[in-house]
Amino acid sequence: MKQGLISVSFLLFLFYHCTTTLAAESPVQAPSPGPTDVSKVLEKAGGFSVFIRLLKSTSVSIQIENQLNVSNTLTIFAPTNGAFSALKPGTLNSLSTEQKVQLVQYHILPSSVSLQNFQTLSNPVRTQASNTYDFPLNITVEGNWVNISTGIVNTTISATVYEDNQLAIYKVDKVLLPLGIFAPRPKPLVPAPAPVKPSKESSYSTLNSPVAALDASSALNLMPALASFGVLMVATSLYLVSS
Numbered sequence: 001m002k003q004g005l006i007s008v009s010f011l012l013f014l015f016y017h018c019t020t021t022l023a024a025e026s027p028v029q030a031p032s033p034g035p036t037d038v039s040k041v042l043e044k045a046g047g048f049s050v051f052i053r054l055l056k057s058t059s060v061s062i063q064i065e066n067q068l069n070v071s072n073t074l075t076i077f078a079p080t081n082g083a084f085s086a087l088k089p090g091t092l093n094s095l096s097t098e099q100k101v102q103l104v105q106y107h108i109l110p111s112s113v114s115l116q117n118f119q120t121l122s123n124p125v126r127t128q129a130s131n132t133y134d135f136p137l138n139i140t141v142e143g144n145w146v147n148i149s150t151g152i153v154n155t156t157i158s159a160t161v162y163e164d165n166q167l168a169i170y171k172v173d174k175v176l177l178p179l180g181i182f183a184p185r186p187k188p189l190v191p192a193p194a195p196v197k198p199s200k201e202s203s204y205s206t207l208n209s210p211v212a213a214l215d216a217s218s219a220l221n222l223m224p225a226l227a228s229f230g231v232l233m234v235a236t237s238l239y240l241v242s243s
Contacts, residue, residue: 035068041162041169042078050084060104068166073112075168077148078161079175087175099181105129106178112168115160118146134180152177
């Protein structure tokens with residue numbers, strides 16, 4: 001009886017030991033983390049509810065997620081609620097859907113830039129809002145200050161909200177108002193094309209065209225009439241002299 005109990009206990013011990021060993025040798029891999037949720041980061045930081053609402057209503061938040069999901073890098077300048085409150089009443093409501101998208105994209109750079117690397121950027125800095133003529137952005141560094149100018153407003157980075165090797169989010173106390181929306185500039189004039197000099201071949205073709213031939217034929221037909229008119233004028237002159 002005792003031998004049977006010992007055998008059963010030994011078998012249970014072997015079963016437990018083998019199961020534990022197999023589990024240790026084949027760990028369950030945790031799912032890889034997805035891209036950083038910008039809205040959640042801003043919600044956790046607090047004070048960015050208006051910007052979050054714009055990100056979602058324009059679907060730029062989805063665009064950001066897709067870009068981060070394929071390992072693109074981004075820098076976001078996030079205006080505070082106070083920055084939006086400082087705008088003239090009705091500013092956002094006066095914008096079209098396309099302009100709201102461009103306004104949000106104007107706050108995003110297509111690369112992740114650390115505070116130490118802003119001085120390496122060339123002005124005008126390209127944003128995700130169209131071209132640098134309508135949407136120029138100039139960034140300069142003075143000591144520890146990173147200054148941002150749109151041509152309409154000037155502000156500085158007041159704090160780092162979030163930063164990793166793929167995404168950087170910075171707090172700004174003014175909404176970045178682009179010239180392309182709030183002060184459209186005339187399009188640059190395109191120089192007129194230089195006149196094309198006709199070649200000898202084209203000149204020859206022009207002289208031998210049906211119109212040129214018709215004009216020449218008409219001139220030849222007029223020559224007899226002109227000659228008769230000349231003879232008549234001479235005769236008339238002689239008659240008057242003789243009289």
